[in-house]
Amino acid sequence: MSSNHYSIGLSEHDRLEKELGGGIPKGSIVLIEGDYGAGKSVLSQRFTYGFNTEDVVTTLVSTELGVKGFLDQMNSLTYDIVKPLINEEVLFIPAEIDASGTLTGSDEEEDRKQLLKRMMEAETMWEADVILIDTFDAILRNDPKFEALVRQNEERQAALEIISFFRDLTTKGKTIVLTVDPSTVGEEAIGPFRSIADVYLELEMVEVGNDVRRNVFVKRFAGMGEQVGDRIGFSVRSGIGIVIESRSVA
Numbered sequence: 001m002s003s004n005h006y007s008i009g010l011s012e013h014d015r016l017e018k019e020l021g022g023g024i025p026k027g028s029i030v031l032i033e034g035d036y037g038a039g040k041s042v043l044s045q046r047f048t049y050g051f052n053t054e055d056v057v058t059t060l061v062s063t064e065l066g067v068k069g070f071l072d073q074m075n076s077l078t079y080d081i082v083k084p085l086i087n088e089e090v091l092f093i094p095a096e097i098d099a100s101g102t103l104t105g106s107d108e109e110e111d112r113k114q115l116l117k118r119m120m121e122a123e124t125m126w127e128a129d130v131i132l133i134d135t136f137d138a139i140l141r142n143d144p145k146f147e148a149l150v151r152q153n154e155e156r157q158a159a160l161e162i163i164s165f166f167r168d169l170t171t172k173g174k175t176i177v178l179t180v181d182p183s184t185v186g187e188e189a190i191g192p193f194r195s196i197a198d199v200y201l202e203l204e205m206v207e208v209g210n211d212v213r214r215n216v217f218v219k220r221f222a223g224m225g226e227q228v229g230d231r232i233g234f235s236v237r238s239g240i241g242i243v244i245e246s247r248s249v250a
Contacts, residue, residue, distance in 0.1 A: 006130055006175060008046075009053035015244040016046065021221065021228040024130070024199065027170040028222070029163075030177040031193050034203030039214045039236065040179035041065075042077070043203070044134040046242050047177065049079035051130055052090050059091040059128040061119070063138035066094045077241040093125055095139070116143045120165055129174060136178040137185045150189065159192040167196075198222045213245070 005023035008016060017023060024030060024047070034040045044060060051058045062070060070092055074081040084090040095115070116139060125131060133139065140146050149158040166176045182190055194200060200220040206213045216232040233245035 006051060006056045007054040008050035010046075010050045014046075014242050016232075016234075016242060017050070019229055019232045019244060024175055024177070025222065026175060027173045028175050028198035029166055029170060029193075029196060030175065030199040030201070031197035032177065032179045032201045032203065033182050033190075033194075034179070035181055035183055035205070038203035038205045039216075039234070040181070040203060041073075041134050042236050042242065043216075044132045044177065044179055045070075045074060045077065045079060047130075048090060048132060049074065049077075049081060049084075052081070052084045055089075056130055057089060057128045059093065059125045059131045061093045061095050061125065061131070061133045063095050063135050066096055067092065070094070076238050077236075078239055079241060091125060091128060093122075095119075114144070115139045116146060116162065126169060126174070130177065131169075131174065132177040132179075134179040135181060137180045137182075137190075140185055140189060146189075150186070153188070155186065155189040156192055159189055163192060163196055 003026075005025050007023040008020065011017050032040055032043060041062070041064065044062075048058050048060045060070075065073065071082065081090060081092075085092060119125070119133075119139060146155065146158050149155050169176060178193065180190060180193070197220060199222065200218075202217040202219055204215045204217065206215075212235070214234050214236070216234065218228050218230050218232070221228040235243050235245055237243055
């Protein structure tokens with residue numbers, strides 16, 4: 001493992017690590033933006049599995065999948081995650097949020113929606129080398145304190161406080177990966193995360209006939225010595241996982 005980055009592995013399976021210059025920088029904040037269906041979750045799952053193959057301890061928080069859904073999804077991508085979960089090499093935390101903003105399975109009034117506070121106080125999830133939160137916007141949108149600050153037009157200050165928490169972690173060499181659907185949060189809320197992200201990836205999905213084409217646009221990629229393409233085309237195939245289709249360098 002290189003001293004300046006975490007390898008995402010699977011070099012014989014797909015070309016994603018090569019296209020990203022060898023991995024993800026250590027001690028970085030990674031922002032992955034994309035609308036619904038653009039590939040945020042599958043990229044998070046690919047990273048999680050790939051990190052594990054390179055002995056990088058990983059936490060994945062999902063606001064969309066329960067344990068069964070996660071296992072089914074990983075199995076469909078041929079990412080065998082069962083043993084790593086059993087061996088505690090990967091920590092999967094389901095944080096499904098219902099329409100009222102309540103964590104699924106929580107019936108305590110005081111547990112309703114205190115998502116950011118509970119997340120920051122969950123010490124175990126931050127013990128990993130890499131922590132992925134998919135999707136981070138769901139946690140922001142359903143947190144009462146953040147909602148109140150949005151109503152007061154102070155969401156930027158709230159975002160900066162969260163960023164300060166993340167930066168304390170990155171100084172210890174930990175990498176934080178956040179996925180966000182930009183259509184669900186305002187510019188004032190997401191802008192600070194875009195500004196400070198060491199790696200900023202924007203995902204796009206285009207339907208061409210019956211074909212779905214996805215692109216990763218690399219907006220920023222700091223901390224790596226190798227060149228990273230500005231656009232990486234990929235598809236998601238059942239029984240295979242991510243397949244790199246094309247690359248272009250400006």
